[in-house]
Amino acid sequence: MPQRLRHLLGIEPLSAEQITFILDQAKPFQEFQRHPLKKLATLRGKTVALAFFEPSTRTRISFATSAARLGADTMNLQAESSSLKKGESLIDTVWTLEAMKPDGIVIRHAASGAADFIARRVDIPVMNAGDGTHEHPTQALLDALTIRDRKGRLDSLNVTILGDILHSRVARSDIHLLSKFGARITLCGPAMWVPRELECLAPNIHREPRIETALAGADVLIVLRVQSERIHEPPISLDDYILRYQLTPERLRSAKPDAIVLHPGPIIRGLEIDPAVADGTQSCILEQVTNGLAVRMALLFQLVSGAAPDAPHPAKENFA
Amino acid sequence: MILIRDGRVIDPATGTDKVQDVLLDGAGIERTGPSINAPDAEILDARDLIVAPGFIDLHCHLREPGQDISETIETGTRAAARGGFTAVCCMPNTHPVNDNASVTRSIIERAAAGASVRVWPIGAVSVGSKGEALAEIAAMQEAGIVAVSDDGRPVATAKLMRQAMDYCRSLGLPVIDHCEDPSLAAGGVMREGPRSIRLGLKGIPAESESICVGRDVEIAALTGARLHIAHLSARASLAHVRAAKKQGLPVTCEVTPHHFTLIDEDVVYDTRYKMNPPLASREDREALLAGIADGAVDAIATDHAPHHPASKDVEFDRAPFGITGFETALALALTELVHTKRISLMRLVELFTTGPVRILGIERKIAGGEPADLTIFSVNHKWTFRANESASKSRNTPFDNREFVGAPMATIVGGNIVWRREVAAAM
Numbered sequence: 001m002p003q004r005l006r007h008l009l010g011i012e013p014l015s016a017e018q019i020t021f022i023l024d025q026a027k028p029f030q031e032f033q034r035h036p037l038k039k040l041a042t043l044r045g046k047t048v049a050l051a052f053f054e055p056s057t058r059t060r061i062s063f064a065t066s067a068a069r070l071g072a073d074t075m076n077l078q079a080e081s082s083s084l085k086k087g088e089s090l091i092d093t094v095w096t097l098e099a100m101k102p103d104g105i106v107i108r109h110a111a112s113g114a115a116d117f118i119a120r121r122v123d124i125p126v127m128n129a130g131d132g133t134h135e136h137p138t139q140a141l142l143d144a145l146t147i148r149d150r151k152g153r154l155d156s157l158n159v160t161i162l163g164d165i166l167h168s169r170v171a172r173s174d175i176h177l178l179s180k181f182g183a184r185i186t187l188c189g190p191a192m193w194v195p196r197e198l199e200c201l202a203p204n205i206h207r208e209p210r211i212e213t214a215l216a217g218a219d220v221l222i223v224l225r226v227q228s229e230r231i232h233e234p235p236i237s238l239d240d241y242i243l244r245y246q247l248t249p250e251r252l253r254s255a256k257p258d259a260i261v262l263h264p265g266p267i268i269r270g271l272e273i274d275p276a277v278a279d280g281t282q283s284c285i286l287e288q289v290t291n292g293l294a295v296r297m298a299l300l301f302q303l304v305s306g307a308a309p310d311a312p313h314p315a316k317e318n319f320a
Numbered sequence: 321m322i323l324i325r326d327g328r329v330i331d332p333a334t335g336t337d338k339v340q341d342v343l344l345d346g347a348g349i350e351r352t353g354p355s356i357n358a359p360d361a362e363i364l365d366a367r368d369l370i371v372a373p374g375f376i377d378l379h380c381h382l383r384e385p386g387q388d389i390s391e392t393i394e395t396g397t398r399a400a401a402r403g404g405f406t407a408v409c410c411m412p413n414t415h416p417v418n419d420n421a422s423v424t425r426s427i428i429e430r431a432a433a434g435a436s437v438r439v440w441p442i443g444a445v446s447v448g449s450k451g452e453a454l455a456e457i458a459a460m461q462e463a464g465i466v467a468v469s470d471d472g473r474p475v476a477t478a479k480l481m482r483q484a485m486d487y488c489r490s491l492g493l494p495v496i497d498h499c500e501d502p503s504l505a506a507g508g509v510m511r512e513g514p515r516s517i518r519l520g521l522k523g524i525p526a527e528s529e530s531i532c533v534g535r536d537v538e539i540a541a542l543t544g545a546r547l548h549i550a551h552l553s554a555r556a557s558l559a560h561v562r563a564a565k566k567q568g569l570p571v572t573c574e575v576t577p578h579h580f581t582l583i584d585e586d587v588v589y590d591t592r593y594k595m596n597p598p599l600a601s602r603e604d605r606e607a608l609l610a611g612i613a614d615g616a617v618d619a620i621a622t623d624h625a626p627h628h629p630a631s632k633d634v635e636f637d638r639a640p641f642g643i644t645g646f647e648t649a650l651a652l653a654l655t656e657l658v659h660t661k662r663i664s665l666m667r668l669v670e671l672f673t674t675g676p677v678r679i680l681g682i683e684r685k686i687a688g689g690e691p692a693d694l695t696i697f698s699v700n701h702k703w704t705f706r707a708n709e710s711a712s713k714s715r716n717t718p719f720d721n722r723e724f725v726g727a728p729m730a731t732i733v734g735g736n737i738v739w740r741r742e743v744a745a746a747m
Contacts, residue, residue, distance in 0.1 A: 012518075089630075089633075089634055090634060090635055091633060091634070109635070110637075111635035111636060111637040111638065112519055112520035112521050112589075112636065112637070113519065113520075113521070113589030113635065113636045114635050116589045117589055117635060117636075131520070132520050132521075132637070133520035133521075133522075134519060134520030134521075135520070166517075169520060172518075172520060195517065197512075197513055197514045197516075197517040198517055200514035200517065200518070201514075201517065201518060
């Protein structure tokens, strides 16, 4: 049994064994999503606080649904309605939530390190649902589950990540995770979004400015969203981006024939990805969404239930 | 009368390094010499201790007027006294900004009423430090400023810098610049590099500083004014200063204890590691250490920047820049510079005394007739710095709970012992 997690703040501090354990625990929850009655009593009586200080649709709904399917109640804090608008500090907001006695807190925040900041100041498990440009660990876990399912393994894959790597927390978490399993990672995008320091994140990372070269021999392609809200800093023309970096069916042919395409969403069709690729057989985009539930249920079960790591799996126990 | 007995007197101004007595009479030094006989004097036993000219801090923030939730002249100078400083130069970025003679006078009056050490204000270069019109520098000089700076931000434009330097040359004042290119630094919270990439924190490239130093050095050459670079942190900046000195330009620089002690790889999600300029790379630190050893660096300055705990207990991105520094400066310098044999004790004392005063155009030495401003310190006293016992109102330091060998032991200002370390009697 791997060392028990207290929080999930990032992928970087996890061992490969801890990651594998979460993915293994997620497997039965994948099956469970197909069941007509999607409700367990595992976390009945438990409450999970969802503190989304930054707008989010899919991650928030995914965590809320995962908690509900495990039988937990949720408290919702959303950026738009938050008392932060009234000038309350992050820590005061979190302490207020904590005083309502949740059993765990999921946090999404625009500041890198926000989850770490909170974890050092509260007594309940903290799950990072994305902190600034630092990490988005559950996204990397669901990506890993998707890759493992499709490729049959996580080890020693050729992975190419396309887009704005510098500002992407998804890219950092994916890099940390896949590197722990020996991936060779190629980063490709406009040069100002792919600074050389990224090669220091883990072993076997290199940068390649030409997309055709970057895709050659790839088993897995991770296409990042072009954050158009950030497009002015540093300035780049969207037309240039499409011309040089859009993942088109022609470019996809440079990768291995059985290469798979991942995207953390939301996708912008016709910008970073050609619709034919997004909807093609190599695309895993909707599987990723479904796997997000399985991974987040596994995580909530592990962190919030208080069950021992070797406790019977709730989805197996009830539905096997 | 106070007789400082048997201390090792180190004075770079006179090249002195020998065990002798120093007799103080009133606000001044009466005389120095071996075995002075003064039966009526209070004896201060300085055996095994260093007796140095009073330390001067060229760069601090006392937060008064306007931000006394973080610090006041009284609390800040008490912390300074505990750090061995006998005079501190306070930056003008208060509320209101020290950009006119009435603010300067009020700082000097408050200091006269409640400061433990001498307070030498630095005036703003521009009105409100906004980078537009020159402040009333001559009037502030008459009121008592010792230099000008828009610290907290750079002197905004090359044109304003040229005007300020031309003017200050005629007034005989040094211009101190916080060098930073605002367009490169915008939004940054730590030094750009592998660590900022890993933490996902927006980086400030070293060039943000060095480009501005380069600009200033060229304007110093154009105007002939005295230019002092505040809290220099980057290797490339130091190269500009070296080149300027080689040309004989009156260009000087200071380095903070945190920049010669810590590097960007030490940064964690803890706002006590957030300061501006940010902690630099390993290579930069090596360059600073080399400059400190070979004379390219003129002074150690603390950039003591107190912030109220609530303002620092926030996300890294949102926290204000700055850490406190008075009480740890000498111990860090001994630890990183002297105990490691990078510099001699004489050089260390120079960096805290003759180095800074020379920049201000003042002379200080330990000799009869001089003001009795003295710093007495130990190179081997073991102690632990605890931020919650600090005299400062603020606690924002990454050196909390650090164990040190070497410490300030007593601070004498104008013949008064303004602070003495309480040491448990040896068994």
